Amino acid sequence: MAKVEIYTTMLCGYCYRAKKLLEERGVSYREIDVMTDGKLREEMRARAGGRSTVPQIFIDDRHIGGCDDLYALDRAGKLMPLLTASS
Template sequence: MAKVEIYTTMLCGYCYRAKKLLEERGAAFTEIDVMTDGKLRDEMRRRAGGRTSVPQIFIDGEHVGGCDDLYALDQAGKLKPLLQASH
């Protein structure tokens, strides 16, 4: 299974939707809450090419984007193969 990391904040509807989709696809993930930690938020921004919104999602270290991007990958049939890849 791929390593999935998701940067989130509490009370974020998009974060909830992204985590729900990952759970529905059977993906285990590491959630990184950036709400009160500026260093983690800076790390997220650096890894996500300057993007500051949450969630920001990484699969096997590759940035796949936010919630809408994750759903677009799923709709295109590309999410499941990414999640099943082992690197």
């Protein structure tokens, strides 16, 4: 299974939705809370090409985007192949 990282904040509805979809697909992920840590938020921005909203999702270090992007991949049938591809 691919390595999944998701940058979040505690009070973010989109973060909740993204995590819920991953959990429904049986995917474990590393959650990185950027709410009170400026260094982690800067790390997220650097990795996400300047995007500053949460969530920002990475699969095997590839930037997927936010919640809507994750759902779009799932609807297109492209999420599970990304998650199950060999690193």
